Amino acid sequence: MDDEVHQGFETLAIHAGQEPDPATGAVVPPIYQVSTYKQDGIGGLRGGYEYSRSANPTRTALEVCLAALEGGARGLAFASGLAAEDTLLRTVCAPGDHAVIPGDAYGGTYRLFAKVLERWGLAYDPVPLDDVAAVRAAVRPETKIIWVETPTNPLLGVADIAALAGVAHEAGALLVVDNTFASPYLQRPLTLGADVVVHSTTKYLGGHSDVVGGALVTADAELGERLAFHQNAMGAVAGPFDAWLTLRGIKTLAVRMDRHCANAAAVVDMLTAHPAVEQVLYPGLPDHPGHEVAAKQMRAFGGMVSFRMGSEEAAVRVCERTKLFTLGESLGGVESLIEHPARMTHASAAGSPLEVPADLVRLSVGIEDVADLLDDLRRALD
Numbered sequence: 592m593d594d595e596v597h598q599g600f601e602t603l604a605i606h607a608g609q610e611p612d613p614a615t616g617a618v619v620p621p622i623y624q625v626s627t628y629k630q631d632g633i634g635g636l637r638g639g640y641e642y643s644r645s646a647n648p649t650r651t652a653l654e655v656c657l658a659a660l661e662g663g664a665r666g667l668a669f670a671s672g673l674a675a676e677d678t679l680l681r682t683v684c685a686p687g688d689h690a691v692i693p694g695d696a697y698g699g700t701y702r703l704f705a706k707v708l709e710r711w712g713l714a715y716d717p718v719p720l721d722d723v724a725a726v727r728a729a730v731r732p733e734t735k736i737i738w739v740e741t742p743t744n745p746l747l748g749v750a751d752i753a754a755l756a757g758v759a760h761e762a763g764a765l766l767v768v769d770n771t772f773a774s775p776y777l778q779r780p781l782t783l784g785a786d787v788v789v790h791s792t793t794k795y796l797g798g799h800s801d802v803v804g805g806a807l808v809t810a811d812a813e814l815g816e817r818l819a820f821h822q823n824a825m826g827a828v829a830g831p832f833d834a835w836l837t838l839r840g841i842k843t844l845a846v847r848m849d850r851h852c853a854n855a856a857a858v859v860d861m862l863t864a865h866p867a868v869e870q871v872l873y874p875g876l877p878d879h880p881g882h883e884v885a886a887k888q889m890r891a892f893g894g895m896v897s898f899r900m901g902s903e904e905a906a907v908r909v910c911e912r913t914k915l916f917t918l919g920e921s922l923g924g925v926e927s928l929i930e931h932p933a934r935m936t937h938a939s940a941a942g943s944p945l946e947v948p949a950d951l952v953r954l955s956v957g958i959e960d961v962a963d964l965l966d967d968l969r970r971a972l973d
């Protein structure tokens with residue numbers, strides 16, 4: 592659809608890549624639960640489909656939609672966020688290359704660099720991304736990638752995407768942004784100069800804690816083509832039902848994000864005023880060191896909130912006392928979650944440069960009635 596470029600975000604989320612099915616008029620893309628396709632004579636493919644690792648119509652609908660939402664040339668859907676990351680890194684890097692990664696990268700991303708790709712010969716340096724000079728100093732001739740997360744997990748640090756894109760491009764490297772925490776509704780890294788966006792679609796894009804998936808979106812069609820070759824050659828694709836669930840989630844992304852942000856702001860107000868809480872980490876707070884950058888590059892500040900309780904025991908007690916905030920890993924679903932990063936999501940970073948504070952609690956603020964959320968947290972804290 593040529594007019595897609597002129598359409599608003601909410602319209603694209605519901606319609607991009609999702610024309611009514613030409614065969615039946617079905618209004619949403621069917622789940623093409625199929626591995627192979629009849630050819631009209633050898634090589635006579637209908638719509639380019641021959642085998643579902645290479646392409647599947649339900650996955651294509653998701654890939655086109657993701658590219659439209661991020662303002663990119665090409666979208667690709669994978670079996671998980673980490674499968675997307677691995678495919679990207681082994682496409683654009685070779686043994687002997689180097690990457691700059693966030694000083695507080697998502698634990699699974701750090702583990703992929705530290706335990707898998709380092710053995711393959713990819714060197715990396717964790718650097719605090721809010722320090723642009725430190726990032727520039729860490730870049731070497733072999734640096735192929737600057738990997739950005741903003742806001743970061745679980746410390747909610749903020750990196751200046753446009754400034755880091757400048758550093759990457761001066762060095763002939765790619766700027767990759769893991770946009771999982773913000774979602775394309777709140778932040779569009781490609782419009783700020785990034786080359787590739789990474790998503791765990793498991794989180795806000797899927798939005799209902801019922802599917803694991805990942806995605807890459809590129810600004811450049813040629814890089815998109817190389818990644819599509821590797822997606823097929825390496826094989827970690829999203830299955831048709833997972834692609835369908837993710838598309839279903841994306842249709843309500845904008846309204847969900849508005850409510851996540853509003854509920855998170857109310858939770859932040861309550862936590863900031865509560866005497867048991869030592870510090871609240873949220874980019875929407877004016878005293879957050881990344882507040883101005885976040886205000887410049889994000890539509891709103893998101894649904895993730897972290898706070899410090901002063902001691903590990905106090906943090907663990909809060910996590911065990913909430914009822915509506917469910918104790919669990921992951922984030923970005925409609926239901927509120929609470930967790931203790933040092934012992935849960937980020938336990939694999941213990942003893943590494945990426946170890947997180949033991950008194951930290953992380954919330955994924957859901958879209959329940961905000962009064963119920965505040966009551967639940969107050970009861971756990973008092």
Ligand SMILES: *Cc1c(COP(=O)(O)O)cnc(C)c1O
Nearest residue numbers: 671672673697744771791793804
């Ligand atoms: C969850 C997550 C990932 C990994 O995605 P999976 O779908 O779990 O493989 C990557 N980055 C961030 C920021 C995440 O939260």
